[in-house]
Amino acid sequence: MKAGSTVRLPPGFRSKFLDALTPTEIKTVLAAAREEPISRRQVLQRQGELAHRLCLPLTGLVAAYRLVDEGSKLFLRWGLPGDLFGLSALLAEPSTYLVTVEAVHQGALLTWDLAASRMLIGQFPNMLRAVNSLAASYMDDFIDVLAVRVSLTAPQRLARMLVKSARQIGRVGDDGIKLDLTNEQLAFIAQVSPFTASRQLNQWQVRGIVRKNRGTILLRSLPRLEEIAKVGSYRP
Amino acid sequence: MKAGSTVRLPPGFRSKFLDALTPTEIKTVLAAAREEPISRRQVLQRQGELAHRLCLPLTGLVAAYRLVDEGSKLFLRWGLPGDLFGLSALLAEPSTYLVTVEAVHQGALLTWDLAASRMLIGQFPNMLRAVNSLAASYMDDFIDVLAVRVSLTAPQRLARMLVKSARQIGRVGDDGIKLDLTNEQLAFIAQVSPFTASRQLNQWQVRGIVRKNRGTILLRSLPRLEEIAKVGSYRP
DNA sequence: CGCAAAGTTGATCATAGTCAAGTTCTGTGG
DNA sequence: CCACAGAACTTGACTATGATCAACTTTGCG
Numbered sequence: 001m002k003a004g005s006t007v008r009l010p011p012g013f014r015s016k017f018l019d020a021l022t023p024t025e026i027k028t029v030l031a032a033a034r035e036e037p038i039s040r041r042q043v044l045q046r047q048g049e050l051a052h053r054l055c056l057p058l059t060g061l062v063a064a065y066r067l068v069d070e071g072s073k074l075f076l077r078w079g080l081p082g083d084l085f086g087l088s089a090l091l092a093e094p095s096t097y098l099v100t101v102e103a104v105h106q107g108a109l110l111t112w113d114l115a116a117s118r119m120l121i122g123q124f125p126n127m128l129r130a131v132n133s134l135a136a137s138y139m140d141d142f143i144d145v146l147a148v149r150v151s152l153t154a155p156q157r158l159a160r161m162l163v164k165s166a167r168q169i170g171r172v173g174d175d176g177i178k179l180d181l182t183n184e185q186l187a188f189i190a191q192v193s194p195f196t197a198s199r200q201l202n203q204w205q206v207r208g209i210v211r212k213n214r215g216t217i218l219l220r221s222l223p224r225l226e227e228i229a230k231v232g233s234y235r236p
Numbered sequence: 237m238k239a240g241s242t243v244r245l246p247p248g249f250r251s252k253f254l255d256a257l258t259p260t261e262i263k264t265v266l267a268a269a270r271e272e273p274i275s276r277r278q279v280l281q282r283q284g285e286l287a288h289r290l291c292l293p294l295t296g297l298v299a300a301y302r303l304v305d306e307g308s309k310l311f312l313r314w315g316l317p318g319d320l321f322g323l324s325a326l327l328a329e330p331s332t333y334l335v336t337v338e339a340v341h342q343g344a345l346l347t348w349d350l351a352a353s354r355m356l357i358g359q360f361p362n363m364l365r366a367v368n369s370l371a372a373s374y375m376d377d378f379i380d381v382l383a384v385r386v387s388l389t390a391p392q393r394l395a396r397m398l399v400k401s402a403r404q405i406g407r408v409g410d411d412g413i414k415l416d417l418t419n420e421q422l423a424f425i426a427q428v429s430p431f432t433a434s435r436q437l438n439q440w441q442v443r444g445i446v447r448k449n450r451g452t453i454l455l456r457s458l459p460r461l462e463e464i465a466k467v468g469s470y471r472p
Numbered sequence: 473c474g475c476a477a478a479g480t481t482g483a484t485c486a487t488a489g490t491c492a493a494g495t496t497c498t499g500t501g502g
Numbered sequence: 503c504c505a506c507a508g509a510a511c512t513t514g515a516c517t518a519t520g521a522t523c524a525a526c527t528t529t530g531c532g
Contacts, residue, residue, distance in 0.1 A: 074382065499507100
């Protein structure tokens with residue numbers, strides 16, 4: 001697709017970013033965008049790379065993480081459709097991406113290159129305000145990830161990420177909320193070893209709180225998970 | 237002191253924030269500031285409180301941390317003279333402080349209330365750019381705190397914080413770099429128990445890397461600490 | 473001199489990571 | 503339709519780390 005072509009927003013699409021703009025602004029902003037497909041595991045921006053574009057996923061799921069000492073990945077947050085990222089591209093001086101963003105599922109993406117995003121940000125003070133507010137909420141999120149990691153036990157982190165992911169990427173079924181996550185992915189986002197994740201999920205399955213299938217987790221009782229995530233350690 | 241009175245910047249004062257402004261802008265910005273003293277342990281902003289002012293320490297030392305589950309504090313970064321904080325006050329919608337900031341040493345502070353900071357930010361696009369760039373570097377810092385906490389051992393974190401603090405608050409002496417930190421404070425910023433900090437410092441003292449006095453730590457060999465902070469775990 | 477803050481030391485313990493050696497699942501090609 | 507490769511997951515044994523607690527000593531200040 002090329003800039004200027006009509007961008008069709010997917011049905012049910014909501015974006016905190018676009019919501020902060022007026023209809024006229026939205027029209028201009030969308031007109032300046034370029035749409036492109038994203039495939040699974042595709043890296044959309046790499047931490048440390050020169051920030052060269054602003055991105056807005058339309059469909060699919062991406063993950064933002066930081067690489068630590070060549071190898072291990074540190075999950076920071078999901079990027080859902082409507083979540084603007086690559087904000088570093090909007091800074092005055094050329095700067096680098098703070099985190100790596102990688103597609104977890106395939107989907108589609110709107111992008112604005114440096115010229116376009118600079119132009120828009122200069123033209124619409126509204127957009128600048130929206131972006132600053134977004135940046136603040138991301139910062140809050142990141143600090144929270146740290147707080148969670150430091151102050152919660154492994155089972156609590158798992159429960160918490162299940163609850164959080166349920167809200168973000170859960171599909172409501174008749175017998176609970178279904179998450180398309182492998183043990184390994186859950187372990188990754190909860191900052192736990194895959195073995196710990198496996199053991200804990202089994203225990204919860206025995207207790208009837210979740211049900212497991214290869215690649216998916218069915219949450220049968222959100223309240224009980226929320227309870228575990230909140231207070232004192234889990235009791236075996 | 238009241239707004240409009242002449243603000244005297246302390247000798248040797250440097251500020252990334254002010255450096256990004258033109259002399260004329262600096263003049264206007266300083267004229268709109270209010271100066272006030274800060275005493276030890278004074279809380280300058282509280283996480284969750286409605287952001288009502290922007291702050292710039294002139295002298296002294298402050299610490300930014302987050303409170304987790306009523307009680308424990310999670311250190312995020314030092315605030316040195318020249319470090320602007322309370323950026324939440326600049327957001328378009330009323331919003332709350334993301335972190336708590338508390339004075340570690342006494343000193344003095346410039347503040348701008350909501351009206352003043354809104355006025356300045358509207359008047360000087362330059363200031364907005366500077367603030368965004370600051371926000372980005374804070375965000376980077378915070379993510380880094382997380383990465384460090386997750387991927388380094390306790391002795392590595394201690395070594396790292398000693399090195400980092402040396403650069404920020406160290407006083408160069410003839411026999412090394414002196415830090416005014418109690419064991420407890422070091423433990424706090426390195427996210428380690430005071431006992432672990434004590435034990436580790438003793439070990440390093442025996443090895444001649446540091447020397448301890450009540451309330452101060454003398455770093456005798458920065459390179460060796462940097463080495464410890466970097467690669468594999470410590471060897472006893 | 474006395475008292476509180478700062479620091480020490482040893483014993484103990486819970487957490488959760490690591491590793492090895494499995495089992496189960498699922499999609500693919502013969 | 504079945505076999506099979508490889509991914510996903512399990513399970514148990516082991517272990518390092520570092521927190522916690524209690525009891526103690528040292529330091530510096532008024």
